[in-house]
Amino acid sequence: MKLYEYQGKDLLQKAGIPTPPGRVVSSMKELEAAKSSLRYPLVVKAQVLVGGRGKAGGIQFADNWDEAKKHTQNILGMTIKGLKVNKVLLVEKIEFAKELYASVLIDRSSRKPLFLVSAEGGVEIESVADEKIHRKTVNPLAGVSGYVVRELTDAMGLEPQVRHQVQDILVKLYKAFRANDCELLEINPLAVTPDGKVLAGDAKAILNDGALFRHPDLEKVEEEYTPLEQEARAQNIAFIQLEGKIGVIANGAGLTMATLDALQEFGGAAGVFLDLGGTDNPEQVTRAFRLMKKAEPSVMLLNMFGGITKCDTVARGIMAVLEKEPVDFPIVTRIKGTNAKEANEIFKNAGFTTANTLQEAAQKAVELERGGPASNGSHAKPKKATVTTKGGKK
């Protein structure tokens, strides 16, 4: 879960890393209440999880109360890249003499926390030359010892006064990264003021979803998900909306991805990625199928391998939903594994297009999406064509 800037800064502040004083408000009433604590000049910053806030007018400067009020009024409720601004951060404007960069993240290659630092911060780290980014992994069992941060600040080439502050901040950054279950904790810029003080100019934090139960006080941030995706998350269903029109249900993330790939091989594109996981619990199958319906696919492709999960149980779960709530899109199924025969019978009787292989299923789904005449064709044993044409596009 990505955090808003103000939440990230809060996390840094609690770890003892200096940040410019600020207040977050979600209404003009809250702004009035914060009036006496504001110091000028200040920056009014829209709290959204997308880049390019400045260009969109979501960052404004204020020298006095009237300006702060005007900008807050304008920014609250504005839409940036499709996201509504519900909160603004008013933060004291600081002068930067120099902008550094520091982050800790989980490095999958070494399977360790990794420090990235640079003396050239304030810009997107991707645009910084590779030799100017310094790296150091930390063995989690050993933790961050003094030499780790000495090596890093040495590589950055900092003057003594700044160096000591940065070392202290890096140690605290690592501790905050670990204590808050972060996948990424980034300070950019790590600002140096003209009088040589170092503080966090911005904060970016991504928390590990698997550890959110350890941080119950944290406000949930879900704006990066579509409304249907949020609904799915609440039900523990892996559901992602994509650009295409074919709805894909499979069991297991790898198999679902493989199904998406197969569609593309035949020129199609998936609109929904729905990973049923290892369940054949009828209630979960029902919930998954309802979500798929709400996404209004033009065709649905069910690809399933039943191991412990029994294919016929899933098939019965789907039929139970359909009997009560019929759909107007055609369904292609490809079932393999435990009790696949029974499941295939159920689906054939229901008039679905059944396929024996993933390739065949993908091809048929793409044909149906184009309004073409998919049938239980060449690869399959001869059987009656069972195309449902209700939802086929003309």
Next chain:
Amino acid sequence: MAVVLTKKSKVLVQGITGHQGQFHTQQMLAFGTKVVGGVTPGKGGERIHGVPVFNTVAEAVRQTGADTSLIFVPAAFTKDAVLEAVDAGVENAVVITEHVPVHDALDFVHFAKSQGVTLIGPNCPGAASPGEKAKVGILPNMIFRPGDVAIASRSGTLTYEIVNALSEAGIGQSTCLGLGGDPVPGTTFVDALEKFEADAATKRIVLVGEIGGTAEEEAAAYIEKRVSKPVYAYIAGRTAPEGKRMGHAGAIVTRGMGTAQSKVKAFEKAGAKVAKFPTDIAELMKKAKK
């Protein structure tokens, strides 16, 4: 001989009294696995499918001589369970649990490593050595057939698909390792390749990868240098939208690696045969045999 699991392996199930633990204990016994004990704190003295239950792993290891522990406990308690198993002196720990906090995985992966324990998972389906009649985890029994192909995979059901297609084509397996899909796994492709290359029972190798991370690229580099056996691969996620979760800092670390294209290219460069569809691996092997 197969790797990790052999017919001599003595298996312990942590979380044996839970719904999953009970069901899969029965399945493993049916496969032929020597399940010698289970652990659930507070339930010592009970029996599950005839298997004695202990309160602690240390006690279970003392009483049964177990060398492999299968971990089914809920995510919040997984770290403690792995540390307990490693500390009790098992040689292998296999973690099925999904949604384990990644910082917990950081801790127990490195603890296992420091104690010389082979850790598989978290978020994995387990491991099987069909010729040894040994399986730990939730892999379906009916897909396997003894043979000379070793498989390592980051995906669950995709592994079942591929193994099943191999078996249907008459191609059996020496060992199948489900490595799991989490960002911090106990065993990587490189670790698996090292074991497969040294295993006399393995003649051919299959790797099932997916987008994210650089494990496949590292495996490809290792294959070029150290692996003499033929390698076949499948990569899922060629069309998945690019994961932006790690933002720019993440992109820097992988520097263009991590995409399906990069992985396919790396494998091909290393001389591995990459299948377009999962079940094509069996076809590719049959062709190579001719």
